Amino acid sequence: MGAIEGLLYGFSVCLTPTNLLYCALGVLLGTIVGVLPGIGPLGGITILLPTTFGMEPVSAIIMLAGIYYGAMYGGSTTSILVNIPGEAASVVTCFDGYQMARQGRAGPALAIAAAGSYIAGTLSVLGLMLLAPALAGLALKFGPPEQFSLMVLGLVILAYMGTGSVLKALMMIVLGLSVAMVGIDHLSGFTRFTHGRVDLGDGISFLAVAMGLFGVAEILVNVEKTVVPEVIKPKLSKLLPTREDWKRSLGPIIRGSGVGFFIGILPGAAHIISTFVSYAMEKRLSKHPEEFGSGRIEGVAGPEAANNAATGGAMIPFLALGIPSAPATATMMVALLIHGVKPGPVLMEQHPEVFWGLIASMYVGNLMLLILNLPLVGLFINLLRVPQHFLFPGILLVCFVGVYSVNLSGTDLWIMAISGVVGYLLRKARFDPAPIVLAMVLGPMMEQALRQGLMMSRGEFGIFLSRPISAAMLAAAVLFLGFHLVASLRHARARRGAKGAESVPVERAASL
């Protein structure tokens, strides 16, 4: 099936009343998730995942993807009107968006953010449509050694591109891989880490861990904050940007789309990093870089386009290779696996309705978001007025129902509660628990690929280096770690030079 033919088929799947309804529901819930500070797209997808169990696989993935990119839209609203990013990818939008709002230009800022997100979302879907089939064709040639090396590379980039310490991210990855080892080893039949508990035989529930880490723990972190947001009300009559606004925004939107899409393919916090890269790029290209931070519309247009385009990019490894590159897409992959659909190179052949239906739904969903977001901005912003003492218990109740409904197991509830406390303590110790979730999904695949690779080579590790694609990926992983080590050492040396011998306390260690 060619790209155009596939897309037309996708529209025939997506434009059925049921799927349109789930698409609308997904983008609406995503916008709400984006508006509410403290619940990111990952938390939103995780909490709402159990509601998709009764749906067709295509409807489920359409709704979950809608939540994912809808959250990017919603996050910008609170950044512009309240100076509180609804989720991490909207931090940069605060810089100029809030300043525009203070100058009485909240309307154009919101409109450009929405239009930029729409254009970027659409462009990234185009990229996804063209790149994913090509990549899937290549992935069919991958054997266990290539798969293992690809996952190693992905996890190293995840740690490298993360928002905190690389060493701590690596520890979280190993922790997630270890959690994935609990249960029956499907190659030998031995049970591991279960201590005889039958209910752990199938492993630790991904959903219970994810809900604990991103539902319960997020709430525990957020109850410590007592922020009373000051909301700037936009005048809807002044919503439309001027011709000058459009002229200044078009370039940043196009550039932001490209940056976001390609960074989005990479593992890690791509949607967050892409916004910073886009902002820095626009500042560098501007004739008035000194005005950035005081209400330049380019500072809103570029990053908003970038974070939306990144969602399309992030879908590529997940759909084409069956190897998610980000925690949010890992959760979507689990949703598909629960429905018996395995993402990967053969997804397009075995389940074309899922692949093309999802792509078509992203076009439709982006249009829905554009229509929804501007007229309903007043309604969404009122969500910030819902008191936390009603919101948080409500979210926890949904977590309880969601986790219990999967296996009807009280053990899963205990796992959720324990994961919540662990997630809270990890955040306190400045560990980002997001890599745990991705590693939990990749763990069984990675172990199987390693063991099969070694069996193929009769115990020779050289098989991972003698096959060109595998060797190239492992070399890239080593290079990433090498770059990081060299950069850290240089940074430490520079600090030492600047502070003198007395301040040797290498703060750079924090970034290692």
Next chain:
Amino acid sequence: MSSVVAGMSPSAFERVKAGSVPGVFLLLAAWICFEALQVPLGSFRMPGAGFFPLALGLALGMFAVMLLGMSLLSPASGSTDAWPERRDGVYLVASVVAAVWLFERVGFLLTMAMFLALTTRVLGRISWLTAVVLALVGSVTAYVVFSRVLLIALPSGILPF
């Protein structure tokens, strides 16, 4: 957490505090290795069930040692965020644990009513009467939506439904 243990200098105390997190990970790594050794390791030709977990345990141990080294070199790298003065989080954790314990024993409706009443009261500092009324409305609504509309199986516990 600002108090210093008697007889220990502030810098030594900071180092012990900074080393506690890597220490926990070291213990965890040791436990993973121990558990991995309880199942056959196999050989490189035919890796067994313990092969990959052992490698993970060793990797975690190595990373923990590196973090420990950095924490001792610079306590800032191993420091943790401040603990909150308000104890809402502790009450919330206690409520979640209690709700998990009661969920299958007492049933969804009663457990969630108690959970919502307790958490809205603690977090919102609202009166008990308001909290209980809101909790009853919230739990019954949730029961109708999840159990009756979405047909999700929820434990009835001591109630007949």
